[in-house]
Amino acid sequence: MREISGNLVAKGVKIAAVAARFNGFLVDQLVKGAADAYSRLGADAKDLDVVRVPGSNELPVAANRLAKSGRYDAIVCLGAVVRGATPHADLINETVARALSQIALETGVPVINGVVAADNLEQAVERCGTKQGNKGFSAVEAAVETVNVLREIG
Numbered sequence: 750m751r752e753i754s755g756n757l758v759a760k761g762v763k764i765a766a767v768a769a770r771f772n773g774f775l776v777d778q779l780v781k782g783a784a785d786a787y788s789r790l791g792a793d794a795k796d797l798d799v800v801r802v803p804g805s806n807e808l809p810v811a812a813n814r815l816a817k818s819g820r821y822d823a824i825v826c827l828g829a830v831v832r833g834a835t836p837h838a839d840l841i842n843e844t845v846a847r848a849l850s851q852i853a854l855e856t857g858v859p860v861i862n863g864v865v866a867a868d869n870l871e872q873a874v875e876r877c878g879t880k881q882g883n884k885g886f887s888a889v890e891a892a893v894e895t896v897n898v899l900r901e902i903g
Contacts, residue, residue, distance in 0.1 A: 755897030759790035762896050764797055764889065765821045767811045769828035769864075771804035775877045779827040779863060782883030790893050805830050805864050806841050809848035816858040823892035824852075827885050828864040831873050842866045859895040863888030 766783050768776050780799060788794040798821075802811050805828030812824045826849055832838040846862055853860040863884050867873035875881040 753898065753901045755894040755899075755901060757790050757890060757893055758897065759787055759792035759889075759893045762792060762893050763820065763822050764792075764825055764892055765800060765815045765823075766797060766825045766827055766885075766889075767800045767802060767808050767815065768826075769803070769805045769808060770801055772829040772831065772873070775829035775865065775873050776827055778877040779829070779865070779883065779885030779888075782878055782885030782887075783825055783827060783863070783889045785883075786886040786889035786893075790890070804828065804841075805845055808845055808864070809852060812849060812860050813852045813856075816852055816856040816860060821858065822896045823859040823861065825861045825863050825885070825888045825892050827888065829873050829877065830864060830866050831870055832866075832868045838866070857899075859892055859899070861888045861892045861895070 768780050784794040787797045808826040815824050830838045830841050849860045849862050865876045865884050876884050
């Protein structure tokens with residue numbers, strides 16, 4: 750049996766992070782986590798391009814443009830959607846997740862969904878850098894590993 754797997758070495762992996770401004774106090778922590786991961790995995794954090802959009806709903810259009818630009822090996826999308834009294838959060842989460850997957854399939858560029866979907870503010874805070882880790886950090890790890898897997902596949 751031959752197994753192909755990627756490594757967690759970011760040197761030579763160019764990533765763009767698309768970050769929502771809405772819930773900025775949460776998303777800013779995701780961006781910090783993404784930069785931290787990029788640096789710890791061997792890249793220079795200053796080489797991480799961060800593109801800001803109004804909210805999570807706007808992540809796909811920017812991710813699509815970046816993926817098609819040919820300048821990046823992967824796109825990481827960062828946002829925080831906290832459920833309220835209406836089904837609006839579910840609509841955004843589902844729409845964004847489908848769109849990001851579609852962009853990756855159409856362009857061949859990994860597009861990682863680093864959007865925190867939480868039932869309440871406490872859960873969101875936990876996923877943006879406290880008890881449950883930092884989804885921005887893990888999204889960059891997923892991006893780097895996926896890029897390296899694709900490189901191994903050829």
